[in-house]
Amino acid sequence: KTFYWVSHGGPADPVWTYFLAGAKQWASDTGNTVNTSFHNGDVASQQEAVRAAIAAKADGIVTTSPDPGSLIEIAKEANVAKIPIINFNTPDPKASFNAYVGGNNVVFGRNWAQYLVDKGLVKKGDHVWMPVEIPGATYGVQEEEGIKSVFEPLGITYEVTEATLDQAEVINRMVDYLTTNRQKINAIIGLGDLVTGSIKRVFDQVGVKPGEIPVVGWGNSLDTTQEVLNGYVNAAQWQDPQATSYVALSLANMAASGIPPGFNVITGALYEKDTAQVYDNILSGK
Amino acid sequence: MEHRSLIQRLVAKPEFGPFVLLVVEVAVFWSINPDFLSPLNISNTLAFTVELGLIALAMTLLMTSGEFDLSVGSLFGFSPVLMWTLFNAGVVSLPLAFVVALIVAAIIGYVNGWFVTRLKIPSFLVTLGMLLVVRGTALFVTDGFPQRTWKADGNWLATILVGDFYVGPFRIYASLFWFIAAVIILGYLLTKTRTGNWIQAAGGNPGAARARGVQVDRVKVGLFMLSSTMAALAGIISSIRTSAANPNSGTGYELEVIAMVVIGGTALTGGRGTIIGTVLGILILRIMRNGIVLIGVPGLAYNIFIGAIILGMMALHSWLERRHQAGT
Amino acid sequence: MEHRSLIQRLVAKPEFGPFVLLVVEVAVFWSINPDFLSPLNISNTLAFTVELGLIALAMTLLMTSGEFDLSVGSLFGFSPVLMWTLFNAGVVSLPLAFVVALIVAAIIGYVNGWFVTRLKIPSFLVTLGMLLVVRGTALFVTDGFPQRTWKADGNWLATILVGDFYVGPFRIYASLFWFIAAVIILGYLLTKTRTGNWIQAAGGNPGAARARGVQVDRVKVGLFMLSSTMAALAGIISSIRTSAANPNSGTGYELEVIAMVVIGGTALTGGRGTIIGTVLGILILRIMRNGIVLIGVPGLAYNIFIGAIILGMMALHSWLERRHQAGT
């Protein structure tokens, strides 16, 4: 059978590497064909790709939602064509997907903020720095929404800054920002994997000791698991990227065989130093 | 003058190279996956093609006049955001918001043109700076949040711009007609009118054109405004069709659009441009992207293929050109 | 000949405009935030500046010869990935992997040059195609995974390339010396040597240069190879310094590098280039990025400021140029 795996992510984004690895694993485990494509948040291009999959009479489609509401019509078209279409990574409840597999970015954001508040790391009047690779990309925006819902009532301020998807530039911009605002920053939330994974290098360059500024954020990369183990990052969000892809494709396969999936699969866990080794092992393929 | 057969005359046209490329491309994809020519896929490909195409058409004229515009992608993202922000805020009606967005785009084009013609700064730098400013503004005003767009359904403006209907098994969007209209009008403008002659002269030898009293600067400013406005229109059409208005959309379109224009045969250095060629260039590049997904090239290898095909097509193109110019 | 004072002669130099811009820029940032000139900040800024700078220097020569290279950013990402993949796979030693990566980069440059000079395809398209192929290959071979780099610590190659040490409170990376060496060698090459004369002639009037027996094509191919190799070197240096070899690093550098070169005073159309100007251009753009964050511009407004300052500086630049050329 032929499945189309269509992502709004960028092939450049480390976390998508793991999502893709899950899809490949599934393809080799089951012997089915999985055609993959990345669309860098370009809605029009992603819609076109999903429609191309429908035109190609795919056995199943798994796709992410680049923007809430943007795939409503396409999901309908897939339904009409009787092609199972599974949503993963970013939910869009308004669209008629057969099922959703993944976490919820708004919830993740709320959890990070709540973590900082609950552990007493930030209080009223504090300022939180939230670097993100691409401001305006859905994941960051949804996370911000969750964070806002916690911080705003408590009078905690925050600022989102752009870090880009380029490793050297990420470090550079974060170093610049931290150098200037070191006094002002009470905590950091890394809204993406690349920024969270760069914390150690940034701290080292600016001369901030691990733990001096509390950090939470994404944790789907080896860089971050190491940072958690070494005390640079207090807590990191695990999204089960490989598993998400794998399960989404399984559901699509199942639906293609006539068994409708009547449930969503919610993934994700916030880990600290004590459990970080588990994820470090997963990521390094141990 | 010698008489030549119809075929010989067709072969001698500069658009012949891109045309051959297009035919070869379609044939290859079709032979690999026959669904490639299914009505559904054709309709699907056309929808987005015409949106990018609108920008490429305006860019053709601008490049013929010897300038280019890197800010189109950012306007593609910014204009719908502006329109929906105004509308969602309840400030104005949708058609008014639409007009305001286009006017703002035209003003941005004017500023581009002003910098290029008055301050004599290369358009590369001006529009690169403008790209950053416009993209930045889109992000800043929305705080990065996408705008809601679904209230558009049923609005007459939305219907006029992107309403869809079926012609047999083909789903046609109204934007296709806008594209065809633009092809006809701009093609006419470039080849048949006095303004078209000025555009070509402005790109070919601005000094000479100026010496003949051609208002080179005015022509260029006008084309910058056209290109911004078309990018805005394309962005708005796309945002209504895809129900998404994200400040980041349109990223990287500038290079794709320029590539379309150049593949079609318009000179990168100005002075020579062809709208028909651009239409072929648009189809070549968009069909390539669609075909690659359809025949199942792995996601990570996508760029390798696009790049290799651009290089291969250019090589073929240059070979055809030389064969046809050698004339020995 | 008339005699002029030293000052007058300095003012007449084409590098005077960028120089004034740089001084103004530093003064403004410094007056807003005195930390701007703190040793820590200067050291930080310099580290990345010289990496991009290496590419800009090579690009200066290439642009003087009338071509440009959009594939440098992709090589910046690809070469370290290649080097670390070879090394981590245990196939070769680090220095050998380094040499292999540079050779592969040179070959890619050769292919660029071949397409441009033999097939007469505009360098814009060739290198855009190559960008996609190289970036795609980097992604494809690594499956998108970043390569481990931390085994570099202590390797003599790493020390030579980016070893750091303190001079007073300043943390200096060895790459600074590589940059200074490149400035001297390429500056000498461009202004004092016969090859430099050929580079300028190739960009100014390739027909004339060819008529004089100058091997224009060979010069251009050589410069494409130089630019690819320098981009690879810069990428490897950067990857060792930041301990990251990510297949997509370097995205967008091409435009930034070209902007640096042009702001420095090299003509976008070829024929006129200045290494000193490029050094100023590099500093202007990098310091701007650093300073904007430092003076506390809101995060999302970053791009607006960068764009606006590019436009503003260009306006100032053009004003200075005209004042100095008017000569009335």
Added chain:
Amino acid sequence: MVEPLIKMEKIRKSYGRVTALDGVDFQVNHNEIVGLLGDNGAGKSTLIKVLSGAVPLTSGAIHVRGKKVDFHSTSDAIAAGIETIYQDSALVTQLSIARNLFLGREPIKGPRFLNRMDQDEMNRVARDLLKQVGISKNIPPTTPIGSLSGGERQAVAIARAMYFDSDLIILDEPTNNLGVAETQGVLSFVRNARDSGHSCIFIAHNIHHVFQVVDRIVVMRRGKVVADNIDPKTTSVAAVEDVITGMSELTGGAHAH
């Protein structure tokens, strides 16, 4: 006394530190062909560039029909009836002969708002004009300038001035690249122009050509006018050559002002 068509007073023009024109007085009367001679770099082209609005003057004044004018661009000069054929015959190589001929003043066919060029008319006129300037070969008017020979290009530039009859036609070395037949075409064009009431400024290094057509000769040297009222009918070629090279300071008759 009738106002002269053109009167330029105390014109100075410097490029940076180079002084190309150093206080030039120059005038053209109605219905007169003035020959402008001078060695390379004497400032002839610069003078007519100033007069045609192509370069701004550093100081001085220009009067057209007694009115002081201020040319900011070539269009201003064209509007004032001054047509120029530049030495480097400024043509657009990518465009066809016909399109170059009419550049900036293309005839319109049909409703004005359609802005449609009358290409048939343009081709027809172009074909005629090419014959008039002595191009005997049958070159289609749709040929791009890029594939013409040096002289053919010059001929196109001349043809352009012939068609748009302005009050003053300036020809900067128009016969340089021209063959025997083509040169005769240009010279007779200049004569016709005068006969139909136009004035001309004629620059050429071939003094024989100048002597064949002009009414009055002005000589420049190093940015200055050194003789401005030489009558070609009463002066020998050799004498003028001496003035040009600076061997004699013949000043012709009385200065005209």
Added chain:
Amino acid sequence: MVEPLIKMEKIRKSYGRVTALDGVDFQVNHNEIVGLLGDNGAGKSTLIKVLSGAVPLTSGAIHVRGKKVDFHSTSDAIAAGIETIYQDSALVTQLSIARNLFLGREPIKGPRFLNRMDQDEMNRVARDLLKQVGISKNIPPTTPIGSLSGGERQAVAIARAMYFDSDLIILDEPTNNLGVAETQGVLSFVRNARDSGHSCIFIAHNIHHVFQVVDRIVVMRRGKVVADNIDPKTTSVAAVEDVITGMSELTGGAHAH
């Protein structure tokens, strides 16, 4: 019999459907100045472009000193001792006079691997040469070509050929933009060249200039050689003009081959 320096046989060259050269036979002997005349578009520039390797020929053969050659580029021709000054004097406007003069053959100072141009030497030679071609104004050799007058540029191109004495120097309308003094400079340069054992091909529309220097005149018309052995000493200017315009079919003495 001594082999001629250059012998071109049955040369044909078409640009697309335009036949610029239609079976041309042409030769230049050692130590000879050949004048090449013909109306605009006759094919003169094309012929010498073929000879200098700038454009490939469609068919025919070129022999240099009796050996068949195959020029793929101008460097091949330069290596064979053929130096050309193009009609559109191919100079790089951004570069200085001195750098243009030596372009492609810059003198090297110091160790070879340093590849260092000897700029002082270049400037010194340039200054001398400018004087020799009759530029009296004191133009520094570091001036960029872009700020020279039309004639000054031509003079630089001439100066270049004077310095690198090749076996055959081709001058395509070298005197076109030149003033009286500069023209004399060029003509005497051509004479000197012959006296020192070189050959020249001299193309010009000013027949008077041609008559002053050449040993033999060849006339082309519409891509064909119509007369190739006219002796300027025994023929009148008017007679040659008639051949050029096609009014008479004077063929001079016997054909040289």
